Amino acid sequence: MTDTTRTTTDAGTLEHVDPQVVIVEANVRTTAPLDKEFLASIRENGVLTPILARRDENGNIIVRAGQRRTLAAREVGLPTIPAFVVEATEAIADRIIQQLVENEHRTALTDGDRVAAFQQLAFEGLTPRVIAKRTATKQAEVKQGLKVAESRFATAAVVEHQLTFDQAATLMEFEGDDERVADLIEVATTEPAQFAHAAQRARDDKARAEEVARVSVELREQGYTVLDRDPGYYDDTYTRIGDLLTKDGNKVTPDDLPTDSERFVFVRSYISGSVETTHFVTDYKALGFSKDTGSSNAQSGPMSDEQKAQRRELIANNKAWASAEVVRREWLTAFLGRKTLPKDAGMFVARALTTHRSSVSDAMSRGNGFAHTLLGIDHDGGMWSGDKLAAHVETNPSKAGHVTLAVALAGIESHTSKDTWRRPTRDMSAYFGQLTAWGYAASDIEQIVIDHDTTSADTDSVDDVEEQDDDTVEATTEND
Numbered sequence: 001m002t003d004t005t006r007t008t009t010d011a012g013t014l015e016h017v018d019p020q021v022v023i024v025e026a027n028v029r030t031t032a033p034l035d036k037e038f039l040a041s042i043r044e045n046g047v048l049t050p051i052l053a054r055r056d057e058n059g060n061i062i063v064r065a066g067q068r069r070t071l072a073a074r075e076v077g078l079p080t081i082p083a084f085v086v087e088a089t090e091a092i093a094d095r096i097i098q099q100l101v102e103n104e105h106r107t108a109l110t111d112g113d114r115v116a117a118f119q120q121l122a123f124e125g126l127t128p129r130v131i132a133k134r135t136a137t138k139q140a141e142v143k144q145g146l147k148v149a150e151s152r153f154a155t156a157a158v159v160e161h162q163l164t165f166d167q168a169a170t171l172m173e174f175e176g177d178d179e180r181v182a183d184l185i186e187v188a189t190t191e192p193a194q195f196a197h198a199a200q201r202a203r204d205d206k207a208r209a210e211e212v213a214r215v216s217v218e219l220r221e222q223g224y225t226v227l228d229r230d231p232g233y234y235d236d237t238y239t240r241i242g243d244l245l246t247k248d249g250n251k252v253t254p255d256d257l258p259t260d261s262e263r264f265v266f267v268r269s270y271i272s273g274s275v276e277t278t279h280f281v282t283d284y285k286a287l288g289f290s291k292d293t294g295s296s297n298a299q300s301g302p303m304s305d306e307q308k309a310q311r312r313e314l315i316a317n318n319k320a321w322a323s324a325e326v327v328r329r330e331w332l333t334a335f336l337g338r339k340t341l342p343k344d345a346g347m348f349v350a351r352a353l354t355t356h357r358s359s360v361s362d363a364m365s366r367g368n369g370f371a372h373t374l375l376g377i378d379h380d381g382g383m384w385s386g387d388k389l390a391a392h393v394e395t396n397p398s399k400a401g402h403v404t405l406a407v408a409l410a411g412i413e414s415h416t417s418k419d420t421w422r423r424p425t426r427d428m429s430a431y432f433g434q435l436t437a438w439g440y441a442a443s444d445i446e447q448i449v450i451d452h453d454t455t456s457a458d459t460d461s462v463d464d465v466e467e468q469d470d471d472t473v474e475a476t477t478e479n480d
Contacts, residue, residue: 012086014050015061019073019081022053022061034072042069043076050082061085115158115165118145144169151175161185167192170199174206193441196331201323208269215275216267223259227266231280238264238280244289252289254279261287271322271418317445318418324443329413331440333374336406342438345405352408355427360411371410375403421445424452 051066061083063070073081121131128146132139144165148154153175154168163171167188174180180202187198216226231238244252257263257279264280281287352360363370367387372379377388389407393400412431420428429452436442442450 012084015083015085016080017053017061017083019070019078022063022070022083024063024067024070034068034075038068039072039075042072042078046078047073047081050084053083053085055085115145115149115155115168118142118149141165148172157181157185161189163188167195170195173199174202177206180206194443196327196441197320197324197443200327201320204319204323204326208273211273211275212267212269215277219265219267219277224263224265227264227280230266230268230278238282239284239291241279241281241284241289243292244281244284245292247288247290251292256289257281258287271318317421320443320445321418321421324446325416327443328435328440328446329374331435332409332413333376335438335440336374336402336409337376341401341405345401348434349404349408351430352412356408356412356415356431359415360408363411363414364407368407368410370414371403371406374406374410421448424449426452428452 047066047069049066049069051069052064053061053066054064056062063083066083070081117135118131126134128139128142131137132142135142148158148165148168151168151172154172157163157171158165158168163185167184171181171184174184184195184198184202188195219226227238233240241252241254241257246252246256254263262282264282266278266280267275268278269275281289284290367379368389369379372388375389375392377392379388389403393403416428428449432442432446432450436450
């Protein structure tokens with residue numbers, strides 16, 4: 001029942017109401033977790049902060065904000081709780097916005113709660129701009145939430161795994177690929193700082209696999225049998241046509257293969273995304289071909305198990321480096337878009353112009369193309385194209401520090417490659433360490449560079465098996 005004693009203000013009345021009787025209105029919270037500590041506090045101290053409520057046309061008290069406090073009071077058996085009862089509109093949009101704002105200042109709403117609220121507000125006819133303004137949320141975040149709301153798959157991931165809007169939107173790229181989705185959810189829930197790196201690796205792997213699949217379909221339509229693994233130089237069943245000669249002593253090419261015979265091909269992709277096809281035959285003698293005994297492809301012998309393991313690790317690390325580069329450079333672009341730079345930016349530039357002087361000088365001599373990219377300034381990237389950085393500083397004097405830092409960062413970045421992790425140096429260790437100090441979440445492969453022993457002399461750290469690397473990334477089963 002409701003206590004008849006009330007305090008009236010211009011905005012409403014403070015009343016003591018029975019939590020068992022009041023009606024908990026549909027709330028923006030998709031769940032109302034009542035943890036032990038919260039229940040213990042309510043049991044010991046009661047509800048100290050009044051809930052926000054309204055009275056409907058039948059005199060019922062409707063809880064608008066204070067769902068958890070009301071449910072906890074019911075759970076522990078409190079006879080009454082304080083309620084601030086106001087005259088409020090029945091409008092759904094007003095209710096949702098009021099609940100959003102009130103809850104954000106208490107136990108933070110999950111993104112699952114917020115995506116449901118944004119979706120309902122959109123149903124009520126509010127535009128993203130209006131939702132953002134009335135809920136004090138960034139418009140980009142509202143749009144991201146509404147994008148997630150369009151997908152049951154993404155919405156379920158947000159609610160079930162407590163993912164952020166950005167993480168859920170990324171998962172939408174891989175809907176239907178259960179293995180990749182599971183891997184990304186695992187990273188999001190255990191190592192969220194590494195999610196961007198894991199997502200980029202997944203994107204790159206997916207793109208390479210799709211290109212291999214596309215080329216494979218075309219080859220099958222041409223009558224080829226596409227192999228799911230590279231037979232290798234020591235396979236007795238298949239022979240590479242690159243190791244064969246025609247009767248005239250010329251290298252065998254795909255055009256030399258009769259279309260009425262069985263032709264085999266293996267398709268692989270490179271880190272760059274380009275695709276290579278290797279052609280094979282099974283009975284080269286029957287086709288009139290002979291072995292090229294002077295072929296440069298001749299191998300001294302099969303790799304040992306240890307060399308195979310090193311090879312697999314090398315390929316995986318090269319892939320990881322290529323993906324990390326995308327994430328790192330996107331981060332640098334956002335970093336240079338900040339209004340203020342870190343206090344040690346000047347010191348970093350000074351070090352860059354001395355320690356990395358050759359890299360920075362080389363990039364400058366080529367027109368600072370990458371610096372333009374980092375600053376979001378159009379540039380054709382050509383060595384002789386007009387440098388727009390000077391004009392940018394003239395029109396934006398406050399950005400002089402940003403331009404200087406961009407030139408230094410771009411100079412160093414333009415000279416990073418897979419050799420950076422394979423042959424780490426003290427200077428690169430310090431560079432990547434500085435990025436992490438500024439807030440960049442380094443990937444595992446970049447951490448190898450950061451952890452480089454700065455007390456030892458910088459020497460090549462690549463063994464013989466790595467020197468054989470051809471940057472090949474096979475999107476199908478790798479041959480051992």
